[in-house]
Amino acid sequence: GENVEQHPSTLSVQEGDSAVIKCTYSDSASNYFPWYKQELGKRPQLIIDIRSNVGEKKDQRIAVTLNKTAKHFSLHITETQPEDSAVYFCAANTGGFKTIFGAGTRLFVKA
Amino acid sequence: DSGVTQTPKHLITATGQRVTLRCSPRSGDLSVYWYQQSLDQGLQFLIQYYNGEERAKGNILERFSAQQFPDLHSELNLSSLELGDSALYFCASSGPGQRGYTFGSGTRLTVV
Numbered sequence: 001g002e003n004v005e006q007h008p009s010t011l012s013v014q015e016g017d018s019a020v021i022k023c024t025y026s027d028s029a030s031n032y033f034p035w036y037k038q039e040l041g042k043r044p045q046l047i048i049d050i051r052s053n054v055g056e057k058k059d060q061r062i063a064v065t066l067n068k069t070a071k072h073f074s075l076h077i078t079e080t081q082p083e084d085s086a087v088y089f090c091a092a093n094t095g096g097f098k099t100i101f102g103a104g105t106r107l108f109v110k111a
Numbered sequence: 112d113s114g115v116t117q118t119p120k121h122l123i124t125a126t127g128q129r130v131t132l133r134c135s136p137r138s139g140d141l142s143v144y145w146y147q148q149s150l151d152q153g154l155q156f157l158i159q160y161y162n163g164e165e166r167a168k169g170n171i172l173e174r175f176s177a178q179q180f181p182d183l184h185s186e187l188n189l190s191s192l193e194l195g196d197s198a199l200y201f202c203a204s205s206g207p208g209q210r211g212y213t214f215g216s217g218t219r220l221t222v223v
């Protein structure tokens with residue numbers, strides 16, 4: 001069945017450093033890849049997304065890259081700040097139906 | 112406020128009982144999704160409804176069922192509850208042209 005693998009499960013960086021989270025998906029029909037941020041005790045919120053016809057997308061300090069051939073996509077956060085500390089989920093969606101989420105990466109940004 | 116309303120926010124019940132979780136999607140959204148998040152775990156897809164009809168099913172137990180009503184609100188019914196059903200249950204909705212899902216604040220279910 002469909003599967004999304006996410007690594008690492010935990011990531012600790014120093015404030016100002018970059019953080020990279022990587023995901024791999026199994027369903028080649030997936031064409032939409034959102035990323036969600038979930039702060040402690042709160043709901044997941046969409047932070048950035050990318051469609052399969054685009055290789056890279058950037059929004060201020062965050063960027064996503066997609067390699068359709070390898071079925072890999074990544075989230076890059078530059079100049080990390082303490083408020084970036086949260087759990088980040090990657091996800092893959094096939095044509096508007098169910099979205100399959102990765103297991104999540106807990107990011108700690110040390111001040 | 113995301114526009115997706117879930118009630119109740121907290122629920123404590125005993126093993127063997129049955130509960131109903133309710134979700135009202137954002138105005139205009141026809142799709143409703145239910146996810147289960149256990150402690151320190153990811154988001155497990157349970158079920159999706161679109162305009163009243165079941166569209167996709169995930170790893171939803173037979174003890175669990177859901178429906179979406181004509182006014183588009185949805186209910187998730189959990190029966191014969193076990194300790195392991197304790198989790199945060201999220202509802203999300205999406206609509207035409209929308210990027211991603213909008214999640215509600217979740218219902219935290221504790222089975223004792």
